[in-house]
Amino acid sequence: xxxxxxxxxxxxxxxxxxxxxxxxxxxxMPHVTPAxxxxxxxxxxxxxxxxxxxxxxxxxxxxxxxxxxxVVPEGWLASPPTxxxxxxxxxxxxxxxxxxxxxxxxxxxxxxxxxxxxxFFSIFSGPGGTVLDLVITALVxxxxxxxxxxxxxxxxxxxxxxxxxxxxxGNKIGAVQGxxxxxxxxxxxxxxxxxxxxxxxxxxxxxxxxxxxxxxWDTDKNCVVWHRPSGPGQxxxxxxxxxILILLNAAARVLNAM
Amino acid sequence: MPKKIxxxxxxxxxxxxxxxxxxxxxxxxxxxxxxxxxxLVLEALxxxxxxxxxxxxxxxxxxxxxxxxxxxLDLSDLAAGLMYAxxxxxxxxxxxxxxxxxxxxxxxxxxxGVAAIVDDNWVQINGPIGDLTLKSVNQIAYSNDIKxxxxxxxxxxxxxALSVASIIDRNKITTVVKGECASACVLIAVSGKQLFVSPDxxxxxxxxxxxxxxxxxxxxxxxxxxxxxxFSFLKKNGIPSDIIKKAESTPANQMYYVTGADLIRRGxxxxxxx
Numbered sequence: 176x177x178x179x180x181x182x183x184x185x186x187x188x189x190x191x192x193x194x195x196x197x198x199x200x201x202x203x204m205p206h207v208t209p210a211x212x213x214x215x216x217x218x219x220x221x222x223x224x225x226x227x228x229x230x231x232x233x234x235x236x237x238x239x240x241x242x243x244x245x246v247v248p249e250g251w252l253a254s255p256p257t258x259x260x261x262x263x264x265x266x267x268x269x270x271x272x273x274x275x276x277x278x279x280x281x282x283x284x285x286x287x288x289x290x291x292x293x294x295f296f297s298i299f300s301g302p303g304g305t306v307l308d309l310v311i312t313a314l315v316x317x318x319x320x321x322x323x324x325x326x327x328x329x330x331x332x333x334x335x336x337x338x339x340x341x342x343x344x345g346n347k348i349g350a351v352q353g354x355x356x357x358x359x360x361x362x363x364x365x366x367x368x369x370x371x372x373x374x375x376x377x378x379x380x381x382x383x384x385x386x387x388x389x390x391x392w393d394t395d396k397n398c399v400v401w402h403r404p405s406g407p408g409q410x411x412x413x414x415x416x417x418x419i420l421i422l423l424n425a426a427a428r429v430l431n432a433m
Numbered sequence: 434m435p436k437k438i439x440x441x442x443x444x445x446x447x448x449x450x451x452x453x454x455x456x457x458x459x460x461x462x463x464x465x466x467x468x469x470x471x472x473l474v475l476e477a478l479x480x481x482x483x484x485x486x487x488x489x490x491x492x493x494x495x496x497x498x499x500x501x502x503x504x505x506l507d508l509s510d511l512a513a514g515l516m517y518a519x520x521x522x523x524x525x526x527x528x529x530x531x532x533x534x535x536x537x538x539x540x541x542x543x544x545x546g547v548a549a550i551v552d553d554n555w556v557q558i559n560g561p562i563g564d565l566t567l568k569s570v571n572q573i574a575y576s577n578d579i580k581x582x583x584x585x586x587x588x589x590x591x592x593x594a595l596s597v598a599s600i601i602d603r604n605k606i607t608t609v610v611k612g613e614c615a616s617a618c619v620l621i622a623v624s625g626k627q628l629f630v631s632p633d634x635x636x637x638x639x640x641x642x643x644x645x646x647x648x649x650x651x652x653x654x655x656x657x658x659x660x661x662x663x664f665s666f667l668k669k670n671g672i673p674s675d676i677i678k679k680a681e682s683t684p685a686n687q688m689y690y691v692t693g694a695d696l697i698r699r700g701x702x703x704x705x706x707x
Contacts (some may be wrong), residue, residue, distance in 0.1 A: 279518065282522060282523075286522035286525060287522050288650045289650055290650045290651075290654040290657065293654060322511055326510075326511055327507070
């Protein structure tokens with residue numbers, strides 16, 4: 176058990192944010208405030224029912240999922256879905272974690288077996304190398320970002336585009352389930368990142384998300400995606416996220432040209 | 434509090450290991466003890482000791498009071514896992530490369546090459562090219578005004594040949610080939626201000642081969658890098674791409690020969706009138 180650093184609300188260890196106030200920092204002990212030090216009878220008078228006004232409940236449209244989704248912390252929304260923000264976050268995560276994963280794999284492979292590593296990486300400069308590069312980078316990116324999302328509820332892309340992946344009770348989904356979820360995204364949503372195939376699978380995923388409020392992989396894994404409301408701050412973060420995505424791709428092109 | 438300790442431990446361990454990678458302990462010990470084997474073993478032992486100690490401390494954070502592994506991992510565990518995978522790979526590389534360096538140091542003595550002979554401003558390299566060849570050419574170029582380097586060699590070390598080629602290029606020296614000039618020798622020949630050849634001279638091209646552990650991963654990798662360097666140098670110095678293509682497909686234990694007459698015909702060399 177842990178406690179919210181802001182409002183002292185008790186929380187499960189796996190929770191990513193306070194269900195009461197939405198704060199993300201927790202402590203092992205609740206805050207000791209003058210109010211809590213007051214005599215019990217006074218506290219009893221001050222106790223209020225849980226402020227349901229701070230909790231966003233799902234609209235009737237998503238009643239099918241609503242029983243599983245539970246409560247959404249203040250400042251976050253479960254609906255309507257934000258497919259474009261999710262797509263942009265996914266692209267940024269695939270790029271960032273794909274390159275990071277490849278950097279780690281490359282370092283380890285070259286350190287242990289440099290000749291075999293060189294032979295392996297030369298396949299990306301051969302015929303069909305660009306498509307193979309896309310397919311494998313997306314796979315590595317999905318596995319790594321899945322682990323990060325599972326352990327923290329967020330990732331670089333999701334942090335910038337204001338998204339959070341949790342289970343139906345608002346808990347982190349864990350590394351293994353996070354990776355399983357992202358591999359499902361890789362297969363069903365991105366179509367293995369094969370050009371044209373991915374357009375088709377992305378369109379199906381987009382239609383399902385708009386229609387039902389959830390993607391097939393989230394429904395299967397009992398996951399929900401919360402998002403920040405759109406405001407000037409979030410718009411700025413969206414722009415920064417897209418700028419980082421462009422920078423990463425430009426850096427990769429320069430590196431390939433070398 | 435334990436999270437903070439864990440975070441500081443991960444950072445401290447990473448800093449210690451990076452410091453060990455950056456500090457040239459082997460060179461320091463080799464300079465002081467003049468024993469390459471001992472210095473490389475010492476470096477590997479220090480590195481692995483720090484790696485295992487810091488790894489053990491981090492694993493202790495993953496064991497709960499019942500002696501079981503904790504199941505609730507967080508981002509720092511993932512980051513530490515990836516980081517340690519890299520450090521372990523580097524540690525493995527350290528062991529393999531130490532063995533390679535020791536083998537290389539022994540073999541370098543075997544491939545020291547011949548010393549260049551000077552006669553006025555005419556230098557002759559007559560035999561294998563190696564460290565001794567480079568040192569002698571360097572010394573001669575320092576004290577003499579060399580005009581011509583005559584080559585007769587079946588090859589040698591690429592690194593030494595490239596250094597000799599650089600001296601020849603810098604001093605605008607002419608090169609002459611009357612007989613065989615193969616493998617690393619060609620690198621020196623093509624770097625001359627002008628290349629004079631007799632029509633019956635023969636130029637040999639092939640892939641490079643590591644002088645140490647040629648069948649090991651590091652040996653194969655070094656051979657590949659040396660071959661790429663050699664072909665790129667030849668291309669830069671005017672050797673046509675069809676010759677380079679044939680050379681690239683010729684293994685290190687075979688030789689693809691081109692005659693002096695062929696090079697003259699292609700305008701790469703000038704006919705030598707004796």
